Amino acid sequence: MSLSPASGTAGRTNWPAEILPVLENALTCEYASLTRTGAPITWPVGPYVAEDGRTVDVSTGLTYPSKAERARRDPRVALLFSDPTGSPVSGPPVVLVQGLATVRDADLQANTDLYLRRTLAKYPQAVARQPWFLVRRQAWYWARIWIEVTPLRMLWWPHGRLDAPPQRWEAAPEATAPPSDPAPTGAGAPGWLEPPADWRLRADHAVRLGDPVLTVIGEDGWPLPLRSLGATRVDDGFLVRTGPPGVLARGRACLTFHTHGTDMSGQENVVLVGEATPLPDGVHVRVERALADFSLSGSRLGQVRKMMRTARALAPRLEREAARRGQPVPALRRLR
Known part of the structure; x- marks a missing residue:
């Protein structure tokens, strides 16, 4: 296994050195959070290791x-790094x-500046494919909220061997995270996309995107996303072969199918939610509904047209969400 740190944070954290290159170089990770229920x-x-090496x-x-x-309501979250597409790390865990x-x-302008800087460093083609005057008109996308994750526990499976027990790291018992910024005032806008009326159509498409990530709630109450070893479509959902041994997948569940290009030039996502029941050789996930998702695939022209439609749908929300936080709409400032 060849691992090469990318950004030099290894000397500023006590995280295991062998997994740092994965955290630093992965183009995507699977981020799990908990609903009100x-x-x-x-x-x-897209994940980023903080410059001080303390958060992902x-x-x-x-x-x-x-x-x-x-995450502000319930800060227990999880990040799974299980898709090495586009990463320079060879044979990653x-x-x-x-x-x-x-x-x-609390500072939307600083957030936006940071997102643009990090995107240019990690996904340069995302900006290079567009003239700057178009980028400046996409504040609805570039205006960002950051979620800083302070790791308390890390598990990793060397060489991606999910059929073997993982290695483990835990933070000191007193480790904690700083509080979130105050919640914005007023009611937030409803979802901007309508979820599919029939989850079966999305499920039929999902099987073409590769093996899904199955997320359940662990015995400790934390979200537990797991890369599966395969999923078979059945009438009411999926039969999922789980990788890590000894995991009891039961209760509320989420199946996340996704794929992306090596340069993030396109991406597709399908997310299904339902109920998990353990089986002798895996898990039966009875799907209840598909979540509204945003995918960007096909020709460059088709992607541009979809982004323009998305801009028309989301632009009115920009001022509302900034005003809820008592701030002006952040500007796109070209980095020098």
Whole structure:
């Protein structure tokens, strides 16, 4: 296994050195948080190791803040690094991080500047494909809320061997995370996308995106996302072969299918939620519904048209969400 740290944070943290390159170089990870009722929801997001090496950070758009709002209500979150697509790390382990989330939205301009800087460093093609005057018109996307995750527990499976017991790291018993910024005032906007009326259509498409991540609630009450070893479509959902031995997957469950290009030039997501029942060789997930998802695939022209439609839908939410936080809409400032 060849591991090469990318950004030099290894000397500033006591996290296991062998998993740092995965955290630093992964283009995506699967971020799991909990709803008001304690059900897990898992979405692929872009991860960033903080400059001080103390947190693993993810973000969500100011215009679609549900991921952050869930974390502010219940800071128990998890990050699973199980898709090495586009990463330069050879033979990486699968890494699970469980930690406490700190939501940062008290300075939206600083958040936006940071997101642009991190995106240019990690996904340069995301900006290079567009002229700057178009990028500046996409504040609905670039305006960000940050979620800083302080790891309390890390599990990793060397060489991605999920059929073997993982290695383990735990933070000191007194470890904790700073509090989140105060919640915004007033009611948030409803979801901007209508979920599919029939989950079966999305499930039929999902099987083409590869093996899903199954998220359940662990015995300790934390979200537990696990990369599966395969899933078979059945009439009422999926039969999922789980990787890590000894995991009792029962209760509320989320199945996350996703794929992306090696340069993040496109991505597809399907997220299904339901109920998990353990089987002798895996888990039966009875699907109840599909969540509204945003995928970007196909031709470049088709992607541009979809982004323009999305901009029209989300732009009105930008001022509302900034005003709820007592701040002006952040500007896109070109980095020099």
